[in-house]
Each structure stands twice: as C-alpha cells, then as structure tokens.
Amino acid sequence: MSREEYIRFQFSKELLEEVINLIESGDDAALHVYFNEIHHADIAEVLGELSLDQATYIIKLLDSDTTAEVLMELDDDDREKILENFSAQEIAEEIAELDTDDAADIIAELSLERQRNVISKIEDPEHKADIQELLNYDEDSAGSLMAKELVKVNENWTVTRCVKEMRSQAEFVTRVHSIYVVDDAEKLIGRLSLKDLLVAKAKDEIKSIFIPKVDFVEVSDSIEEVSRLMQKYDLEAIPVVDNEKRLLGRITIDDIVDVIKEEAEKDYQLAAGITQEVEADDSILELVKARLPWLILGLFGGLASVIILQDFEEVMLLPNIKSLFFFTPLVAAMAGNVGVQSSAIIVQGLANDVVKGSLVNRLLKEVGLSLINGFALGTLVIIFGAILDFEFLFSLTVAVSMVCVIIVAALIGTFVPILLHRRGIDPAIATGPFITTSNDIFGIFLFFMIAKLILNF
C-alpha cells in the first residue's frame, strides 16, 4: 500500500471493511501506519465513506500536518461536521500547517464568532495577519483565491544573496512555482527563471538576469478573468498585485482547475434543469430543491399548451383532420430539441469567446441551418406519411409546420442566451427546461396556426 513502493491507491469495498474492522478492534497502531502511508487525498476518500464517528476517530489518530491536509480534501459538508468536534484551539493548530489560502478557506466556512475565536488562537502573527487579509477579499475576486506564500527577490540583490534569501523563504512555501522580482517599493517588475539563476555567476545582479515580461492580475480582478488568462497563456501560477503593482500573493493552477470544473458542472446542470450544485449522493431533499422548481416551470408551460389546444379545439377536432392532434407531441419535442441545441452551442460559444460578429449574422446562420435540418426532417415526414397512408395535404401540413417550428425554435434558442449575456445575466439559465418549455408552447401554437391556414384554404 505504500506509495514509496509505487503502488497506486485504489478504493474498494474490501479496503473499507478492513478499515472499519481495525477501528472496531481498536487497532490504532495499524490504522496509524496505514493512513500515514497513503496520500491525504486518498485518506479523505476513505473518510468520506465512513460514519462521522469513525471519520473523527481516524482524524484524531493522524499526524498533525496530515490532519490539516486531509481536512482540506474533504467535502465541505463532511469537513463542517468533523470540525464541530474540534475546539477553536485545535482548529488553529491544524490551520498553522496549511498554506494561507487553504487556511482562510477553512476559517471562512465557520460561524463569525468561531472565526474570531480561531483567529485569536493562531500563534504565528504573520500567518494570522495573512489569513485575516485573505478573509477580507470579495468571494469572486482574485484575492479570494490567492495564497500569500511565494518566493520573491529584489532586483538589487546579487545571485548569492538571492539564493540565500530564497532558501529561507522556500521553507514556508510548499512548492516553488516562480521566482518573482520586485523593486525597492515591493512593486512587481518581472520574474526570474530557475534556468537563468542556475547559469548566472554568483556576483551577477538580479537586475541583469531577470525577465521583465510577467503576467499578473490585480487583487480585485474577477476569478473568471484569472481563469481566462491562466488558460490562455498556459500559466501554472500568476502573481497578484494591488492597484499600485505591489506584489500581494499568487494563484496556482490547481485552484483554477477546480474553478473550471465547477463552472462546467454548473452549466451542465442548468442545461439539464438542475439548480444548485448537487451531486448524486446528496440527500433526497437537496435533490428535490434543485429539481422541483424547473419541473414546476415545465408544468406551467404544459398548462399553457393545454389552453392553446382548447382554443383550437373547434377547428381541429373536425372528424377529417382530428388526427392532426396526434402530432402535437412530435412538434413540441422537435421544437424543444432544436431550441436546446441552439442554446447550448451559443452558451458554449459565449463561454469560449467564439461568438463574435453581429447578432443578425448569427440569427441568419441559424435560419440557414434550420432550413437544411427542417427540409430533411420534413421530407422524412412526407415519406412516412405515404407509408402510413396519410392524405398528402395532411403530411404536407405537418412537414411545413415542422420547418417553421424548427426555424422559430432555433431563433429563440439563439436569441435569448445572447440577449441575457448582453444584459450581464448568465446565459446558461436559458438552456434546458426554460428553452424546451417556451419552445413547446411556441411550437404547438405555430403548428396549429399553420395547420389552420393550410387546411382551411
């Protein structure tokens, strides 16, 4: 099981049972050995499957620095529950082991009173001040993602002094991403490549070897902007500065990976008619809260279509054309499907910045696309109409309506997200049930309008 022997951790039921057995038989020594051998992310995975009591039992057995890292890897819910069994003093001790960004994240989840309590018990005054600073930044800003730990050198230092200072700084930095260069006013002026440092002579001044091109963000920049820049320029870390370019901290790519995943999951869930970030293993009540609102929206849409259908009843239930009614679900489903396709492409395009050009061009493109799709599907309807022995005029009515419905559905699916985006609203809410429901209604209405026109002609 030891990672030193290169054996990869693999969660299994048997493993879980073994751990539970060890807990029940109180074999602390074996548990201690086992859990200090695997990665903290793996420990967190095992704890996530244990009961709260069992998880707390294991947590208290771990070495202090491991405990802190494991806490970071746990689900928010699990962490909250486990921390309830910790005193403010204990939390402060765990947090001392963490980087400032992780420490601030954990403290931010506590109640305000508990926050004050924990902070007052942090021993190292610098760590305390750093964490307090981080807690003040806006939740959606670069500041909320950054850590204070970084390696920085002054442009006036020699290589020898630089290496000496880096040695002492590096003790507090888990991982050296970049070496940032500042001037005497602490302003970020560039970065130093490890390569150049290795090649430089001991007496060279940093000034003469550093790279003045450096990407950075301001502490008030949005997380979205940080994510965009780090992805575009393939950065593993980016320095964060204040509005006078003074170096405040750095953001690493692992935090951005989490942001990218959360963003993608949120969009995916909205497209499927799920609000709030829920997971398959959340409670039934949480799942209901995330799903029911969209279903109620669908219900209202459905009731609207009932009313439309009642309006058309007299005309359409004439004996010779009543089977037109049978096509209602087909037309509604088609409108819904087309709308979801159009909106999904636009929402993704907006996120990736590929929706340029004018709105009119975009809509014209959807019309062209819909004409091709509509024509293909209309032809199929007429062929099936012949096979199923419908009257030609009848099949034609369905086919023509469908082409129109597809065009309108595509236009709505394109127009609404773009409009929302321009007004600063997340266009992803106009995917999924929103677009299917509104397109169902428009589709059915349009279908009967066109049918009435053609068949009464």
Added chain:
Amino acid sequence: MSREEYIRFQFSKELLEEVINLIESGDDAALHVYFNEIHHADIAEVLGELSLDQATYIIKLLDSDTTAEVLMELDDDDREKILENFSAQEIAEEIAELDTDDAADIIAELSLERQRNVISKIEDPEHKADIQELLNYDEDSAGSLMAKELVKVNENWTVTRCVKEMRSQAEFVTRVHSIYVVDDAEKLIGRLSLKDLLVAKAKDEIKSIFIPKVDFVEVSDSIEEVSRLMQKYDLEAIPVVDNEKRLLGRITIDDIVDVIKEEAEKDYQLAAGITQEVEADDSILELVKARLPWLILGLFGGLASVIILQDFEEVMLLPNIKSLFFFTPLVAAMAGNVGVQSSAIIVQGLANDVVKGSLVNRLLKEVGLSLINGFALGTLVIIFGAILDFEFLFSLTVAVSMVCVIIVAALIGTFVPILLHRRGIDPAIATGPFITTSNDIFGIFLFFMIAKLILNF
C-alpha cells in the same frame, strides 16, 4: 501594447482594422514590432480573425521561435490551412523551436507522406528520435500527451554535479516543473525538491536528500487516468515511465486542463443533442452534421407517439373525455424533463466517482425523490383543475398519471446511464434527446393506460 509595460491585451474590432490597414499598406516594420510585443496566444487570436492570406502574411513576418509558438496556439483548422503554404523544410525548422510534445502534435496532423518528409528534415537527431517515439504512442494513452523534456538527476551525484548537470539540461526545458531522481538503470526512484536542493551542502549526495515518494503514470495508462490522478493529487506535472519504471517523459497540467475542458464540452453537447465537437463559428454543414442525427431520432420518437395516440383514439375521443388529449404535451414534457435531470445527475456522478452503493438503492432513491416531486406537481394540477373548472375525476386522472410518469421517467433516466457505464459505453450518450425521446413515448403510453383504467372504472 507592450506586455513589458503591463498593459493587458484586449482584442477589439479597432485593433483588427488597424492590423488590416498595416497589412494593406505593407508596413512590415510596424507589424513586426507590434506582433513581437504581444504574447503568442494573443497573436493567434488576431490571426484567427484574419483571412488566410493575411494570416500567412503575418506568420511569415514573425521571428522563427514566435512562429512556432503561434502555430501551436491556432485552431486545428486554421493551422492546417496555413501549413499548406509551408514547405516540409520550413515546417521542420519551426518544429525545432517547439517542445517535443507540441512538435509531435503538429506533425501528427499532416498526411503520412508529409510526416515522413518533415521528420527527415529535422536536423537535431535527438529531437528527431524523440518526436518519432512520441508519434508511436496510442492517441488515448499517457504517451501521446507527454513531452521528452525534463530535468533528471542520478541518485549518486553530489549536489555540485547535480546543479551542473541541471544547468545544461535546463537549456532544453522551457520550464522546470520537478527534478526527477533516477538510479543507474534510469529507473524513476523519486524527486528532488528545489527547496532541499537550495538548502543542501555542495558535497551532499542526492541519495541523501531526495524524496522517495513520487507519483507517476505508465506510458500506456489512459489519459483519463492521468487526468484523474493529477486532479486528485493537485499535481502540476507527472513523470511517465515504461513498464520497467524507466523514466520516459512528463505530462504537465496545462495539457490536462485542455482534456478536462474538452471532456466537459463533449458531455454538455451530448446532453444538448449535439455530436462531434462543434463550435458556434463552425460552418453550417458541420453544424448540420452534428445536430440532424439527434433530430431524426426525435422524429422517430414523435412518430412512435403518433401511432400510440392513434391506438387510443377510440376510447379517448369520446366527447366527455376528449380534452384529456390536450394534456399529452404536458405529460410528455414532464417525462422528458425528469429523465434529463436524473440522467444528468448520474452521468456527472459517474464522472466524479460519487455513484457508489448498489443499483437498487440508487433506483429506490429516485423513486422517493419522484414521489415528492410528483406529489407536489400533482397537487398543483388538481388546484389548477379546480381553477379551470375541470371535473375532479379528470384532474385526478392527470395528477395520478403524472406521478407515475415521473417515477418511470426518473427510473429510466437513472437506469440507462448506469447500465451503459457498466458495459463500458460512455453514459453521456444516454442524456439529452435520447432520454427525452424515449421518455416522451413511455410517458404518453403510460398516461393513456392509466387514464383508461381510471376513467373506464
């Protein structure tokens, strides 16, 4: 505009017009200055908006090392077109500037004959051999993502020798992620932290300061597995070894970020009924190819519901209950919405590894959830029925059918993706139109079966 002055690049129409003006007036000097000041990712963004001729004109103006980096950042389609104007010799020269992984990616896009031609013209024999090695790995394997450039040291070296060797290796490595430690047989045995190296004494042996815990993947491991490990353990780079643990290369997190994004986009598009990875600015024909197949699936589903409705015609079109037909779109839409919600949660849960426990438990949970949602929605139907003055038995029929339809739709939405996943098929194909269409049909059928039972009673 210079990044040295910390001004962030922002694409705009005015900028594009200015560039086009400079091209038309043949002001090569100004273009050269401007494009050598901005980041290669920004250059690629501008080129993506120019015509092929204009883009090629700019490319030929750039410094050779910039050209190579810009080529890497272009869209696959744009790159392919631009490279058509390059001779094999020119491509080989550009590729000499790139890391082996990027070089191999570009060559892999060429025709087989052109590949041979370009490879034969690469001057550096080591670079050539590395690229040829990379081209041989399976497209979905760790090997296809890795680069040969890395910094490795032997456990028997002293710190002094280590720093000296790193100096010469670092020349060929754009960015030092980790220092890997190998034994005399070139087998990966650990890593060296920069921190420890900085603190160590000149005569210390690497053996005595390196960290024996190191994550790694085998060259034949799937990209999915690499992505899972790097995310789980927050790695910025991971070494790749052969089946005897010999160090072959390394994979960096920026490549994995691309994988994560592509994966998320693929799932999103499947859920919206779009196959192939298309973007909003792709051609109409490509968009039709991605969208029409799912619409045809929807058409067949719709035709199936027409046939079901015809079967129920005699019973249901009796004057007093014919308005039940008006509820068909409502019931179908509800079945579709519920199915999409259930399948999306399962697909996401499977991707994030949170769907544990037995299938029966999972299905029971969906039944519980559906009972709550169904009861809430059924109550609303009865309230609206009272407002709209329906007969109570009639409203009750709709409400009861809806509860049943919601349960069945949720079960189908849960069961099908899990089944596909267990058979090794991507469960994401069972979201979107697939699940809405099949649930439409089941929903309508169930609705009329239940209505017949209740109303004929």
